[in-house]
Amino acid sequence: xxxxxxxxxxxxxxxxxxxxxxxxxxxxxxxxxxxxxxxxxxxxxxxxxxxxxxxxxxxxxxxxxxxxxxxxxxxxxxxxxxxxxxxxxxxxxxxxxxxxxxxxxxxxxxxxxxxxxxxxxxxxxxxxxxxxxxxxxxxxx
Numbered sequence: 295x296x297x298x299x300x301x302x303x304x305x306x307x308x309x310x311x312x313x314x315x316x317x318x319x320x321x322x323x324x325x326x327x328x329x330x331x332x333x334x335x336x337x338x339x340x341x342x343x344x345x346x347x348x349x350x351x352x353x354x355x356x357x358x359x360x361x362x363x364x365x366x367x368x369x370x371x372x373x374x375x376x377x378x379x380x381x382x383x384x385x386x387x388x389x390x391x392x393x394x395x396x397x398x399x400x401x402x403x404x405x406x407x408x409x410x411x412x413x414x415x416x417x418x419x420x421x422x423x424x425x426x427x428x429x430x431x432x433x434x435x
Contacts, residue, residue: 342374373430380404388401
């Protein structure tokens with residue numbers, strides 16, 4: 295018996311030809327299907343529980359691939375950006391000894407309001423209906 299094993303991945307010279315050219319993904323991403331469009335729009339709203347970062351990422355990645363996702367992720371981003379920044383400021387101010395408790399409560403109430411609003415919006419968008427937040431600055435065109 296021989297100790298030599300055959301190579302499961304032979305070199306091009308051993309196969310008798312050239313390596314095939316690499317065929318990667320197309321440069322332009324394909325448009326989203328209707329169900330994917332609704333799915334990413336829903337995730338953009340549900341992501342509001344974590345702040346504005348999920349809706350920002352979804353908006354930047356999918357805005358040209360699906361019209362519903364572009365519309366709803368922009369709506370979610372416009373809604374979550376200001377309260378997230380205010381909540382961050384309130385969190386930082388909560389470390390001040392005398393008035394910190396007040397800002398901690400403000401921070402908690404902001405996150406609850408964002409979470410509840412995001413859940414309501416996500417449920418509506420998942421049903422295929424566009425959602426408009428009642429209090430939204432709509433600064434991002």
